[in-house]
Amino acid sequence: PSARFTLDPAFTVATVDPRLFGSFVEHLGRCVYTGIYEPGHPRANAAGLRTDVLELIRELGVTAIRYPGGNFVSGYKWEDSVGPVEQRPRRLEPAWRSTETNAFGLSEFIGFLRELGPEAEPMMAVNLGTRGVAEALELQEYANHPGGTELSDRRIAHGDKDPFGIRMWCLGNEMDGPWQIGHKSAADYGKLAAATARAMRMIEPDLELVACGSSGQGMPTFGAWESEVLEHTYDQVDFISMHAYYEELDGDRDSFLASAVDMESFIENVVATCDAVGARLKSKKRIHISFDEWNVWYLTRHQQQTADEPLDWPEAPRLLEDNYSVTDAVVFGSLLIALLRHADRVKVACLAQLVNVIAPILTEPGGPAWRQTTFFPFAAASRYGRGEVLRVEVDSPTYRTEKFGEVPLLHATAVRDPETGAVTVFAVNRSQDAELPLEVALRGCGLSAVQEHTVLTDADPDARNTLADPDRVVPRPQDGTALSDGVLRATLAPLSWNVIRLL
Ligand code: AHR
Structure with a gap:
């Protein structure tokens, strides 16, 4: 779901x-x-x-x-x-x-x-x-x-x-x-x-x-x-x-x-x-x-x-x-x-x-x-993340945690630049193993395109940047994110931080 x-x-x-x-x-x-x-x-x-x-x-x-x-x-x-x-x-x-x-x-x-x-x-x-x-x-x-x-x-x-x-x-x-x-x-x-x-x-x-x-x-x-x-x-x-x-x-x-x-x-x-x-x-x-x-x-x-x-x-x-x-x-x-x-x-x-x-x-x-x-x-x-934070009430599948009980897999916010109307969605998929499809209904935003979707994720969740390998982990562009009929559709990789910029 x-x-x-x-x-x-x-x-x-x-x-x-x-x-x-x-x-x-x-x-x-x-x-x-x-x-x-x-x-x-x-x-x-x-x-x-x-x-x-x-x-x-x-x-x-x-x-x-x-x-x-x-x-x-x-x-x-x-x-x-x-x-x-x-x-x-x-x-x-x-x-x-x-x-x-x-x-x-x-x-x-x-x-x-x-x-x-x-x-x-x-x-x-x-x-x-x-x-x-x-x-x-x-x-x-x-x-x-x-x-x-x-x-x-x-x-x-x-x-x-x-x-x-x-x-x-x-x-x-x-x-x-x-x-x-x-x-x-x-x-x-x-x-x-x-x-x-x-x-x-x-x-x-x-x-x-x-x-x-x-x-x-x-x-x-x-x-x-x-x-x-x-x-x-x-x-x-x-x-x-x-x-x-x-x-x-x-x-x-x-x-x-x-x-x-x-x-x-x-x-x-x-x-x-x-x-x-x-x-x-x-x-x-x-x-x-x-x-x-x-x-x-x-x-x-x-x-x-x-x-x-x-x-x-x-x-x-x-x-x-x-x-x-x-x-x-x-x-x-x-x-x-x-x-x-x-x-x-x-x-x-x-x-x-x-x-x-x-x-x-x-x-x-x-x-x-x-x-x-x-x-x-x-x-x-x-x-x-400069501008106005928009209200985000997520409807998300959940997963079970020892410390916090049922927790939504999606954690998200969105910030709108009041001068240009551009909106950036920041989203985390907390699942360790499954992609999370995301749908965002854009009401009265006047947005028409996805400018960029970058993702920070890795096949190895323990990967890090070290003196020997300082650029091992960097954000990468994510394909397939689209905006049509006022709906943004994206797929969030498992265990990932995402920045989706809309214009
Ligand atoms: O940031 C490290 C330490 O954490 C700070 O000195 C102290 O205020 C806190 O306990």
Whole structure:
């Protein structure tokens, strides 16, 4: 049987905020050092940024970039990361048990964003683990004040005449997690986040501020945490954060392929919690979601590996360098579909992370940079997923999963460019072994042709791109997709991510 749905431009979810295609650069492993920054590399520019990596990041189409952590931010001393490089201190970095040289810091990060282009904007996190309101204000003054004060003049003396203009700030990171440096109760964190937000807005009322939500839906405090934090911060913040990572466990690929079921329910649960707090507070304001960490991550494997590691404080070690398969990329594409389907409330999302560390781009020190399988769904979604998300209610055959019960084989969304009327359908076939015929009724869309159907799939679901074979997996054109009498007909390969562009 076929899967089907109807598209009608009169029925929309929301306009996509470009920041849905954000990412994340943490001082973790080789994301910064030998990832984006490697002075002495044959492709490094004068600032030490790898131009081969910059080119790939531009192709990926990343917008907002969260920095500098992650768990790292909860021990971050921003003053260490500015000024003459030779005077910056080396520090123990407890979150990832590494040595931080501070060779790359705040100014270098802003320089990196400027190299990327106009869509790249900073999403700066402040340390609410070991620090508080005062240090957040100092960082804000150093970064954003034009001049004439001690801290803004210090920035100018450091060579950055223009303020950094950071509009979006995260108030700490995963403060609900016992692993977090300076981990807090919801009440303690909520009060600190509200006080920090209030003070930061005294300097710049128009900032966009993100309060920490739970670090995962499985946390014992999930729900209660959001509720209590928002009771304290509702009037002061614009976003609550969400984090989710998915992995295949115990060979249960069917459940893994349905990971987006969990992601969508997680979003709906957090939205419901935000709105319940808003109702209690009799507020008309709506809190939005900053899904500022999401990805496929083989976390269980990482935890097993690090359990007995010696504490030898390496510089830029190889950490969390997952090499993604085609299956991972299909799940990843499905997570992107989940985010787009909730574009009415998810305004910011950050793919965690950008280079080497659970990333769409891998590099070798002194050597090449290449695209992981997950690079392709992200690049296509960022390129063609701009505009209005159309409502998609799928009628699809289902399959049985251990974790989520019956799940539709088809996961899909569609985005319409309001200027040209062009529509792009993003669709995943979750079946491991069967093709899925798809029929889309196009009502009032004024579309007449299939411009392109590309598919990411492989006879080997475990195929991946490696240093030895960096282009093993790439999207390919799919023939046979046709539009006639207002109906799009396509066949979705087993275990595939599809991009169908209609004109
Ligand atoms: O992205 C890797 C880590 O995952 C981040 O540092 C932390 O916030 C999360 O637990």
